[in-house]
Amino acid sequence: MELRLGFMASHNGSNVEAIIGNIENKNLEALAKVVISNNSDAEVLKMARDKNIPYTCLSSKNYPDFNLLEQAIIGTMRDNDVNLVILAGYMKLLGEDVVNAYRNRILNIHPSLLPNHGGRGMYGIRIHEAVINSDDEETGATVHVVNGDYDDGRILAQCIIPRYERDTPETLAERVLRFEHVLYSQVLRDIQKGIINLDE
Ligand code: GRF
Numbered sequence: 001m002e003l004r005l006g007f008m009a010s011h012n013g014s015n016v017e018a019i020i021g022n023i024e025n026k027n028l029e030a031l032a033k034v035v036i037s038n039n040s041d042a043e044v045l046k047m048a049r050d051k052n053i054p055y056t057c058l059s060s061k062n063y064p065d066f067n068l069l070e071q072a073i074i075g076t077m078r079d080n081d082v083n084l085v086i087l088a089g090y091m092k093l094l095g096e097d098v099v100n101a102y103r104n105r106i107l108n109i110h111p112s113l114l115p116n117h118g119g120r121g122m123y124g125i126r127i128h129e130a131v132i133n134s135d136d137e138e139t140g141a142t143v144h145v146v147n148g149d150y151d152d153g154r155i156l157a158q159c160i161i162p163r164y165e166r167d168t169p170e171t172l173a174e175r176v177l178r179f180e181h182v183l184y185s186q187v188l189r190d191i192q193k194g195i196i197n198l199d200e
Contacts, residue, residue, distance in 0.1 A: 003030035003192050006082030008073075008090040009037055013044025015088035015109060018181035019188065020051060028185050029192050034080040036073060038092050054080055070097040077102065084191070087146060088184070091123065099148040104198045106146035109184050111176040113140040113158055118151030128169035128176070138162050139172060141180045143187045145198065156196055157187045 007016045016035065022028040035048035038059040048055035056076055063069035074097060077085060085098075087108040099106065110118055110127075117130045117139075131139045140160045147153035159179050163172060190196040 001191055001194065001198075002083070003028075003188060004033050004081050004083045005030055005086050005188075006033050006077045006080060006084070007035045007044070007048075007086045007088060009035070009042065009044040009088045010039050010091040011042055011044070011089050013037075013042065013047055013088060014177065015180055015184055016044050016086070017047055019086065019088075019185050020047075020053070022185045028189055030188060033082050034076060036076060038090070066095060067097065070095045073098050074101045084188075085146075086184075086188075093150065094146065094148065096148060099146065104145055107156070107187070108144055108146050108151070108153075109180055110142045110144065110151050111139075111173065111180060112142065113138070113160065114142040114144060114151055114155060118142075120150045122151065125169050125173060128172040131163060131172060132167065132169050136163060139176060141176055141183050143184060157183060157190075159183050 009016050020032050023030050023032055032053050035044055035053055035055040037045050037057050040057040045055050058069060058072050060069060063072055083105060085102050085106040112118060112127050117127045138160050140158050142155055142158045144155045145153040161176055161179050191198060
């Protein structure tokens with residue numbers, strides 16, 4: 001499948017950067033079509049600007065009406081010929097309109113072994129705190145299809161990452177993020193090659 005990617009991220013966008021880096025280095029056959037953030041100060045928008053990738057900020061500030069915001073997201077993706085939406089640290093829940101417009105074509109990455117430590121309110125350092133406060137001997141990262149619920153939807157790939165005795169939520173977060181940067185591109189490669197079928 002030809003990959004024409006539209007990214008959505010709220011903050012750093014290190015996952016977006018890792019994927020775009022792999023595209024630039026020819027380690028991933030894909031096109032980076034557009035970057036959308038809900039946060040006008042997001043680093044991910046600066047990165048897109050520096051790399052000459054179209055970018056825009058779409059949020060409840062410029063679209064107080066949620067339905068219009070959803071239409072703006074769909075319009076931006078379509079105008080840029082996106083066929084696969086890549087969420088990476090996008091902190092808002094997408095609504096029905098976007099999910100239906102891109103059914104089975106929206107992916108997300110989550111820094112735990114879903115279904116563990118996922119769901120509403122589980123984001124950022126909280127996830128790693130929950131792992132530290134559990135008996136889990138390992139953690140991980142998950143790439144899944146987005147179906148409109150928090151961290152739900154078909155799991156496409158996971159990697160297991162050990163938890164060490166000295167780990168803090170911060171050391172765990174840093175280790176998991178490094179693995180995320182590898183996992184997301186690997187999943188995209190498998191989709192591009194037809195090894196993962198998103199319509200299954
Ligand atoms: C990642 O840990 C991702 O799994 C989660 O949000 C974080 C985003 O990090 N959904 P970054 O913005 O890609 O650096």
